Amino acid sequence: xxxxxEFGERLxxxxxxxAKRRIxxxxxxxxxxxxxxxxxxxxxxxxxxxxxxxxxxxxxxxxLRETE
Numbered sequence: 001x002x003x004x005x006e007f008g009e010r011l012x013x014x015x016x017x018x019a020k021r022r023i024x025x026x027x028x029x030x031x032x033x034x035x036x037x038x039x040x041x042x043x044x045x046x047x048x049x050x051x052x053x054x055x056x057x058x059x060x061x062x063x064l065r066e067t068e
């Protein structure tokens with residue numbers, strides 16, 4: 001299995017379900033398109049107050065809105 005990470009970057013053990021639960025517990029619904037970067041930040045799309053938003057979940061558990 002190939003990932004496009006640089007030498008020395010190590011993916012942590014967080015799973016897609018862990019990330020989805022954490023994002024949902026922050027008040028977002030319809031969490032989808034979850035993907036994990038080499039920096040262990042999860043990226044996703046979700047709904048907030050009827051609008052679609054792009055989110056990032058940091059390794060320390062912070063859920064942040066991303067801008068495009």
